[in-house]
Amino acid sequence: MPPSTVHPAENGDESGELAAGLTQEQLRQAQKMDAIGKLTGGVAHDFNNLLQVISGNLQLLASDVAGNPRAERRLANAMAGVARGSKLAAQLLAFGRRQPLAPKVVNIGRFVRDMDDLLRRALGEEIEVETVIAGGLWNTLVDPGNVENALLNLAINARDAMEGRGRLTIEAGNALLDTTYASAHGDLRAGQYVMIAVTDTGSGIAPDIIDQVFEPFFTTKPEGQGTGLGLSMVYGFVKQSGGHVKIYSEQGHGTTVKIYLPRSTQGEDRVVDIEEEDLRGGDETVLVVEDDDAVRDTVVAMLGDLGYRVLKARDAESALSIIESGIAIDLLFTDVVMPGPLRSPELARKASERQPGIAVLFTSGYTENAIVHGGRLDEGVELLSKPYTRDQLARRVRFVLADKARKAATSATPATSAAATPARPPLRVLVVEDDALIRMSIAEMLESRGHVALEAGDGNEALRIHASQPVDVLLADVGLPGMNGVEVAAKLRETQPNLPVLYATGDHTANGVRRDERTAILVKPYGVADLMEAIARLARR
Structure with a gap:
């Protein structure tokens, strides 16, 4: 199927004043969205640090109250609150285009088909789900987890608009956005895109509020039935991915949300979920660098509980002194946003120079582009976003250490590989x-x-x-x-x-x-x- 070309309806009588008015409106909207994005990013950073302290201490407390059903139930309720807070912070970062994306080359058609069971469970039996995938669908470079979240948010919004009964149609196809259309939509680039359209048969959206639906905390749902962050998360994620989102609606007939994601000419990536790794600790030496005292104490306790030998520093300069002291360190676990003149990426570089082969794992509640450029994690960078659980910490640390060992084995020459005679005298x-x-x-x-x-x-x-x-x-x-x-x-x-x-x-x-x-x-x-x-x-x- 040939790609569809998208362009605005032509009107020979359109005046220059109207065009100028549209440009000014787009500029005001872009400035408003950027200001809200900066605010939400700053709030999310401090909020995630607080959640990390709460979450870490709750998990450390779990072993102390084991066998006490009443205390365990209260701990579970508290952890559920932490999870809700974490989701809220993630949605704020998504809207503000401040979340660290880890994009993969994805075939959206296959991705949508794999989500079929999940969507049907979320929507219920009274909603008919239809998927229409065009032949010859292009690949796109996108963060798979965020695509899934976006489609779920759109599907749940559609379910509510249809009051639990109707038809949801998900389409995927190729599209060309021409220069005329792109110039009318601000920072959008003309070119080839993969289009995902989600259409419902619900009540539709009134014309006077349709321009507000992507703003955070705006919702038409009754109080207590929605945060107003679902569509804003979709908007921020798509924009951060270099894409475009458009909404069409007619009251009484339904709504269509179209997402355009840039085409990738690369082959599809195989996505591996490290959460499937066995949960275990180790005895390696980990240097924790964190300026927040409460967060640092919590993560040191969690790593120590997992069996690791833990060193700690409150800033990058102190950490570098420890590294230069000659103590062998297996993993540098550092917050991204650090006080002082030495930034975390520079600390990681200097650590690798002084102790070749050291593994590096970053953590942050908000990256401030230190290790994220163009909305994407830098090549080879590992990040554990706050707040994280003890299990997530254990798996990520083991994954990074194992990856370090694999790289060392791969780069070794036959003369110095582990399979040959050891470089040191036999022990x-x-x-x-x-x-x-x-x-x-x-x-x-x-x-x-x-x-x-x-x-x-x-x-x-x-x-x-x-x-x-x-x-x-x-x-x-x-x-x-x-x-x-x-x-x-x-x-x-x-x-x-x-x-x-x-x-x-x-x-x-x-x-x-x-x-x-x-x-x-x-x-x-x-x-x-x-x-x-x-x-x-x-x-x-």
């Missing part, structure tokens, strides 16, 4: 594990990478081996029979105080383990890459 690793099969597996992992494995089934055997030959690293299970792993390490350090110790455990909190520069924790189950990385960290320290 003599004393493996203390009472399960013979696990002990044998660990020994094979070590020997496959050029190290020497010394095997012991219990603490007494470990003491005999250590007394008879040199040991570079102790790898001990914490839950050994008789003498546990912590006690074995303490005995060996009586004669070898600086012995590096790697504890293997199925509990990331590793109760009884005192973490320091010579001590690391490896959470079961783990693979060869995890084991080699943990041993390398101990060697660096």
